[in-house]
Amino acid sequence: GGVAAQELADRGASVIAVSDISGGIYSPTGIDVASAHEWVAERGSLADFPNCERVTNAELLELPNDILVLAALEDQLTAENAPRIDTKLVAEGANGPTDNDADAILVERGIPVLPDVLTNAGGVTVSYFEWVQDLGRLFWTRDEIRARLAEKLGDAFDRVWRLAEKKGIS
Numbered sequence: 001g002g003v004a005a006q007e008l009a010d011r012g013a014s015v016i017a018v019s020d021i022s023g024g025i026y027s028p029t030g031i032d033v034a035s036a037h038e039w040v041a042e043r044g045s046l047a048d049f050p051n052c053e054r055v056t057n058a059e060l061l062e063l064p065n066d067i068l069v070l071a072a073l074e075d076q077l078t079a080e081n082a083p084r085i086d087t088k089l090v091a092e093g094a095n096g097p098t099d100n101d102a103d104a105i106l107v108e109r110g111i112p113v114l115p116d117v118l119t120n121a122g123g124v125t126v127s128y129f130e131w132v133q134d135l136g137r138l139f140w141t142r143d144e145i146r147a148r149l150a151e152k153l154g155d156a157f158d159r160v161w162r163l164a165e166k167k168g169i170s
Contacts (some may be wrong), residue, residue, distance in 0.1 A: 098113060
């Protein structure tokens with residue numbers, strides 16, 4: 001989740017809430033993600049991070065937002081909380097963060113869900129790149145790996161999106 005937050009912030013998004021084992025922090029004007037990373041590195045958690053409101057992880061899921069990134073935990077969205085999720089898009093950055101009942105509710109509400117098998121595939125894909133490099137005694141730069149990853153995941157995203165539209169599925 002921390003990497004996703006930083007990547008979104010680097011691309012101009014306003015990250016309004018993040019959480020860790022200690023709970024969540026929220027700022028409607030945005031959180032300085034780099035400062036939050038430094039805080040956690042020095043203190044071990046987000047607890048007492050300045051200039052933010054403390055929220056529970058459950059409350060964080062229901063905050064109004066444009067993109068809800070679900071990272072680290074399974075079954076974060078359930079039939080109980082899915083009706084109250086206030087987002088335009090859910091990105092599953094963890095394995096199984098949305099249960100089947102919640103998925104059906106989100107479909108009914110018209111909230112697209114980027115599935116974990118796609119959204120959470122970066123690490124596995126980069127591991128494959130490492131294996132290919134080892135076999136070929138190749139040494140790709142970080143920029144080359146990122147470009148290859150963007151190409152592979154971008155293509156996979158496009159194909160999944162087109163298939164969903166063609167088949168009329170979520």
